[in-house]
Amino acid sequence: MTTPTRIPGEWHIPYQYTIGTFATSFFEALHEQRILGCKCVKCGRVSVPPKSFCEYCFVPVEELLEVGHEGVIEAVTVVTAPFAGSPPVPYAVAYVRLDGATSSICNYVRGADLNSLAELPAALRIGSRVRVVFGENPEGRVTDFWYEPIGDRQ
């Protein structure tokens, strides 16, 4: 009986992703501890992160504006099983609608007690408020900030 074998292979292809001026402004603002969204003049939606068109009205969007440093959790999970490239587990990830925005943006949530996960801690429930915390050494990545629980639930 032949035992089938395998031939090893690898893809190693570096990329430089082009992000455009809106996203560049977003990341530059993170250096100044500000979070930028954009506002569609037609429908008034404030999208965070910003993009240079409104998918609802299908018109260009030109206005960048600053949104709040607090917001509300819209969707959340605590990852408990590691995978290649993941941070050490457990860690929490949430989509948060920042004050003044109509969309939500994903980031890590730090500072919640993740030791007992029979159910999510109240601080991480949908509807809980969180604040934005900025790291000390911004790298021009979305992870230059993260969320931390405030404690009071809406």
Next chain:
Amino acid sequence: MSIQQAAVLGFGQTRYKTSRIDVGTPELVYEAVSRALADADVELGEIDAVVFASAPEVFEGVYEPEHWCIDAFGGVGKPLLRVHTGGATGGSAALAAARLITAGIYDTVLVVGLQRTSETADAQAVFTTIFDPIYEQHVQLNVITGIALVASRQMEFFGLTEDHMAWVSAKNFANARRNPFAHLQLDVTEQDVKESRSLAHPLRLLHCCPRSDGAAAVVMTSSEKARHRSHAAIVKGLGCAADVYRIGDRIHDDESDFAIPRALAWAAAEAYKDAGITNPRSELDVVEVYAPFANLEIAYYESLGLAPRGRGIELVETGATAMDGDIPFVPSGGCMASNPIGATGLVRFGEAALQVMGRAGDHQVDGARLALATACGGIDQFYTAAVLAARSS
């Protein structure tokens, strides 16, 4: 809608496994295609065109696998299209083939689906690359975390509990044991599901699909050409739709809450209209849904119009979607038991065809005349829906 309809003549699939180490990739495709041709009683020379379905090549590590595998599906000298809508790929390919037939462009079309997820060690690292590299990849999202985020909203707003998810998992794994092609053949109780390893709250290992190697193929022709065949399934309705890309843009109001995918509702509405279905709950006999996670199946009960908004869990509580319920979901075990991603949507389509042809073997739903097959891609972003009917209905 044109008078001409598409009809399924045959379906072939491989045994799904973590690794089909016994065959190379073109050989895996050949296995499915040769079975489909035999099942359809069609010679390769009668095939007018091929639609090939495969999702991220990062799994196979070979770019454009449709070219590598062309000999294995008899594609040389024939028109060849490749379709790619992520996990929905197999459903989109079936839809494309049916439309080519109903448009009168080709008479007989072979649809091929392939995925080899075993060639790389870490599927979730592959899935991280489907996210936006500017704002989302750095948070290390993947499919499991993405669907856990969906579940968080189902739990908060629509009453979903671990009990509901455990029931769906146990049901689907039990169904898979009736299907000799299913990858996972597990004896799983609801308690086993609740005690399985946590991956990303609230998802546990036994709420999630495996990653599978496998291929599938379907032979379709015009209803006119299928008229004298001993068995055929009529494609009565088709639909597809996609939602906006960013998850954060999909959470805003009742119309778009990210918990109950609206793009599947759009796709299903189109397919139902096409098929003349006005009350899917009473008219459909069986559903082969593409739900790789237990919570998604429950969300889809609502998207598919089978339960009122926020009450999908009632189909669990009443047992409606069990094998002996009034609308069985995934009698084959579905993609929670086998998930060769790019092929999976085509497997759902082929399984739905088998049901209405009365050829599903041990997982046959008695008397099934009208079946729905769906497919899902991205993080709940792309959907297809297809209604298959027994010939005389």
